[in-house]
Amino acid sequence: MNWEEGLKSREIAGKLTARIKKSTAGYSGTICIMEVCGTHTVALRRSGIHSLLPDNIRLISGPGCPVCVTPTGYIDNALDLASEKDIIVATFGDMVKVPGSNRASLSSFMGEDKIKIVYSPGELITLANHTDKQVVFLGIGFETTIPTIASVFLRASREKMKNLFLYTAFKTVPPALKALLQDKNRYFNGFLLPGHVSAVIGRKAYDFLTEENGVPGVIAGFEPADMLSGIASLVELIIQERNAVVNGYTRAVREDGNRKAREVISELLEPGEERWRSLGIIPDSGLRLKKEFQAFDAEKVFSLPPVIDKEQPGCICGEVILGKAAPAECGLFGTECTPDHPVGPCMVSSEGTCSAYLRYTI
Amino acid sequence: MCLAVPMEITKILDSGQAKARQGKNEIDIDVSLLEDPKPGDYVIIHAGFAIETLDLNEAEKRIDLFRQLDEQNQEAEQEA
Amino acid sequence: MDILKRTPEIKLEHGSGGALSRELIEEIIYPIIKNDGYSELLDAAELSLQGPPLFTTDTFVVDPPVFPGGDIGKLAVFGTCNDVAVAGGHPRYLSMGMVLEEGFPVHTLVSVLESAAGAAAENGVRFVTGDTKVVPRGKGGGIFLNTAGIGEKEFQYSLSPSGISPGDEILISGPVGSHGITILAAREKLPVGTNVVSDCAFLYPLCKQLFAFGEKVKFIRDATRGGAAAILNEIVFGTQLGIDTREEAYPVLPEVASAAEILGLNPLEVANEGVLVTVVSAGSGREALREMRKNSLGEKAAIIGTVTEDHPGRVVLETSIGGRRILDFPRGLLLPRIC
Numbered sequence: 001m002n003w004e005e006g007l008k009s010r011e012i013a014g015k016l017t018a019r020i021k022k023s024t025a026g027y028s029g030t031i032c033i034m035e036v037c038g039t040h041t042v043a044l045r046r047s048g049i050h051s052l053l054p055d056n057i058r059l060i061s062g063p064g065c066p067v068c069v070t071p072t073g074y075i076d077n078a079l080d081l082a083s084e085k086d087i088i089v090a091t092f093g094d095m096v097k098v099p100g101s102n103r104a105s106l107s108s109f110m111g112e113d114k115i116k117i118v119y120s121p122g123e124l125i126t127l128a129n130h131t132d133k134q135v136v137f138l139g140i141g142f143e144t145t146i147p148t149i150a151s152v153f154l155r156a157s158r159e160k161m162k163n164l165f166l167y168t169a170f171k172t173v174p175p176a177l178k179a180l181l182q183d184k185n186r187y188f189n190g191f192l193l194p195g196h197v198s199a200v201i202g203r204k205a206y207d208f209l210t211e212e213n214g215v216p217g218v219i220a221g222f223e224p225a226d227m228l229s230g231i232a233s234l235v236e237l238i239i240q241e242r243n244a245v246v247n248g249y250t251r252a253v254r255e256d257g258n259r260k261a262r263e264v265i266s267e268l269l270e271p272g273e274e275r276w277r278s279l280g281i282i283p284d285s286g287l288r289l290k291k292e293f294q295a296f297d298a299e300k301v302f303s304l305p306p307v308i309d310k311e312q313p314g315c316i317c318g319e320v321i322l323g324k325a326a327p328a329e330c331g332l333f334g335t336e337c338t339p340d341h342p343v344g345p346c347m348v349s350s351e352g353t354c355s356a357y358l359r360y361t362i
Numbered sequence: 363m364c365l366a367v368p369m370e371i372t373k374i375l376d377s378g379q380a381k382a383r384q385g386k387n388e389i390d391i392d393v394s395l396l397e398d399p400k401p402g403d404y405v406i407i408h409a410g411f412a413i414e415t416l417d418l419n420e421a422e423k424r425i426d427l428f429r430q431l432d433e434q435n436q437e438a439e440q441e442a
Numbered sequence: 443m444d445i446l447k448r449t450p451e452i453k454l455e456h457g458s459g460g461a462l463s464r465e466l467i468e469e470i471i472y473p474i475i476k477n478d479g480y481s482e483l484l485d486a487a488e489l490s491l492q493g494p495p496l497f498t499t500d501t502f503v504v505d506p507p508v509f510p511g512g513d514i515g516k517l518a519v520f521g522t523c524n525d526v527a528v529a530g531g532h533p534r535y536l537s538m539g540m541v542l543e544e545g546f547p548v549h550t551l552v553s554v555l556e557s558a559a560g561a562a563a564e565n566g567v568r569f570v571t572g573d574t575k576v577v578p579r580g581k582g583g584g585i586f587l588n589t590a591g592i593g594e595k596e597f598q599y600s601l602s603p604s605g606i607s608p609g610d611e612i613l614i615s616g617p618v619g620s621h622g623i624t625i626l627a628a629r630e631k632l633p634v635g636t637n638v639v640s641d642c643a644f645l646y647p648l649c650k651q652l653f654a655f656g657e658k659v660k661f662i663r664d665a666t667r668g669g670a671a672a673i674l675n676e677i678v679f680g681t682q683l684g685i686d687t688r689e690e691a692y693p694v695l696p697e698v699a700s701a702a703e704i705l706g707l708n709p710l711e712v713a714n715e716g717v718l719v720t721v722v723s724a725g726s727g728r729e730a731l732r733e734m735r736k737n738s739l740g741e742k743a744a745i746i747g748t749v750t751e752d753h754p755g756r757v758v759l760e761t762s763i764g765g766r767r768i769l770d771f772p773r774g775l776l777l778p779r780i781c
Contacts, residue, residue: 003418003421003422003424003425004368004421006425006428006429007425008762008763009763010762010763010764012425012428012429012431013763013764013765014763014764015428015429015431015432016428016431018431018432019431037364038364039364039365040364045767046708046761046767047761047762047763047765047767048759048760048761048763048764048765048766048767049763049765050765050767051765051766051767052763052764052765092409092780093777093780094777094780096777097777117630117777119409119410119630119632119633119634119705119780120392120409120410120411120633121409121410121411122392122410122411123410123633141780142364144364144366144408144413145408145409145780147395147411147413148392148395148408148409148410148411148413151392151394151395151411194364195364196364196366196406196408196413196414197364199406199413199414200413200414222364222366224761224762224763225425225428229424229428250417250420250423250424251416251417251418251420251421251424252406252414252416252417253414254414258395258396258413258414259397260395260396260397261395261413261414264394264395338773339773340773350706355773358770359768359770359773360767360768360770361767361768362753362756362758362766362767362768365706365780367703367704384700384703384704385696385697385699385700386637386696386697386700387634387635387637387697387700387701387704388637389633389634389704390633407704408780409780410633
């Protein structure tokens with residue numbers, strides 16, 4: 001069995017689970033771990049790990065779902081752009097079904113030449129070169145995705161393209177974690193940190209967690225053994241009351257991350273304040289186009305109104321995203337709000353907590 | 363936010379592009395975010411871009427560590 | 443065909459009932475579709491069946507109309523015939539209703555019809571009647587097909603899911619996820635999954651092998667939209683039964699598994715066009731498996747689960763690491779993800 005098979009193997013999963021059970025055997029409290037990353041939320045549930053963990057470990061979700069933390073106002077603006085005759089809105093598939101403040105989503109434009117779903121931002125150059133329309137790309141994502149988009153727009157700039165634009169909603173992880181640590185009601189004991197964001201920003205970027213107000217953090221990958229070993233390490237740190245930041249995804253994450261990717265980001269973008277759904281405005285947590293690239297900035301070129309955050313009545317996605325409420329505590333969960341008729345992003349996003357809970361939990 | 367898959371670079375092309383393979387799937391990827399991509403490198407692909415090279419030695423080391431887990435568990439029990 | 447040079451695209455007049463309509467039908471459509479059962483252009487066809495009739499209909503709107511492994515014509519034949527077969531019948535006759543959009547390329551129409559005619563002829567099924575309409579540019583999807591199918595009921599026992607009981611075994615006939623990924627890759631022009639091919643196939647011979655098991659076969663259905671996950675959920679939703687199924691048991695072609703992983707999709711939730719799910723009585727699983735594997739369409743058949751009294755109305759999946767979680771109805775549109 002090679003390492004790839006080992007990461008998915010039942011045998012190794014069994015050993016890691018036994019290790020976790022051993023660590024928590026004598027522990028009298030509940031260990032509450034925040035899975036920061038939405039991809040972890042889904043991967044944990046899809047692999048059935050929840051069913052293997054002892055009862056005194058609770059996993060709660062965090063704000064690392066880029067779709068979930070995008071305020072409704074951004075979608076509303078995207079919908080306005082799509083309805084313009086000469087604009088094509090290009091987006092990752094993840095955004096297509098997310099409702100704006102009036103429940104409409106970009107999916108209502110599917111089949112018309114108004115939206116284009118891309119798998120990779122690399123497709124944008126060809127798309128823009130083959131149309132007379134203006135192409136606006138919805139720039140959603142954290143540090144994993146941001147360099148891929150930045151790379152494309154740097155190229156668009158070099159090639160002096162005139163019909164490709166970027167509508168940024170980029171967010172960065174460390175400021176969000178700092179904001180969570182400031183919550184006076186501490187409701188979690190540690191962070192399971194996002195593996196691929198970490199591959200870009202490096203283990204060092206989380207050292208602020210070791211400060212007085214911090215909690216332990218373990219960086220984990222996404223295969224079953226990655227997640228189980230991440231949880232095992234985190235549980236031990238929590239029980240020992242040690243605020244360390246451990247790299248549990250050493251094959252992909254370096255101390256200093258991917259410097260070249262970060263250079264690409266900082267060539268095109270600069271930090272600025274950003275509005276997160278429910279967390280409000282977090283300073284320096286967003287990335288905007290630098291002045292010299294203003295010509296590509298959709299917000300300026302199309303005079304888009306500032307993004308507001310308007311929740312649907314009864315929707316508590318804001319609290320669910322932060323792990324403060326469980327999906328079942330929402331009055332709309334499973335009744336008015338289902339994956340087929342979503343009210344909020346937690347239900348419609350492929351990584352949303354509510355959709356993961358409804359779809360995978362026994 | 364982190365959906366990415368490991369693939370092996372099979373060929374470097376121009377302008378920061380390369381061919382990468384996972385099982386029977388071969389796709390074109392962008393390797394311009396990597397310092398020194400080479401054929402044979404295992405990389406993580408997200409949205410069509412390689413965002414980091416995988417250290418296979420580390421991968422092997424960790425799996426070995428996991429394999430030895432129940433021996434460690436048993437030793438700990440014997441010592442107790 | 444000279445007519446192809448004269449008429450590269452469908453025009454509105456092709457649907458108006460006049461001279462161009464006659465030309466379309468008599469010089470393009472009919473020569474391709476005609477067969478022993480359809481040797482004259484009559485408004486209605488006389489049929490002769492060897493048993494009680496089974497009747498079904500299905501409409502096909504797949505985009506793009508031509509894709510690796512098949513096209514809308516082949517799908518329209520196999521899809522409808524498979525509906526007859528899984529209901530216990532031998533598919534015999536088809537009607538072909540077409541709605542063409544103004545501007546649709548005639549050479550594509552010809553190739554789709556040839557494909558449909560071939561698919562029918564190879565499997566002893568005949569087109570016996572049809573209709574064609576044309577809609578203005580922008581009002582249609584290029585080509586939409588409806589096929590109604592009639593077959594002879596061969597299987598005398600009930601195939602209604604209400605006959606299913608705890609302990610019954612569930613089998614799948616072949617690898618899952620191929621068709622849906624092929625269509626998604628072709629439609630969205632994705633750089634992934636280009637070596638995946640649709641599995642669309644005529645399932646009657648496989649069904650016939652299952653008919654021989656008599657009462658031991660309780661249910662057969664082809665796993666189309668929503669994949670295997672949809673069928674399993676359809677069987678137990680709203681009932682007092684549950685299903686336990688194992689992730690590792692499902693056959694998946696390596697290129698499909700790989701494309702699915704890259705796109706963030708689950709092959710169990712993706713459409714197929716050449717795969718069936720069958721429920722057989724407790725203890726008959728191995729025998730049914732051996733029988734299906736004799737057929738090339740069932741080479742990779744597998745036992746994927748059992749019906750249970752636990753967790754009524756839900757399908758529980760044992761994951762590859764031994765965990766458990768729900769396998770839900772697939773929800774919403776199939777879209778590639780980066781998250």
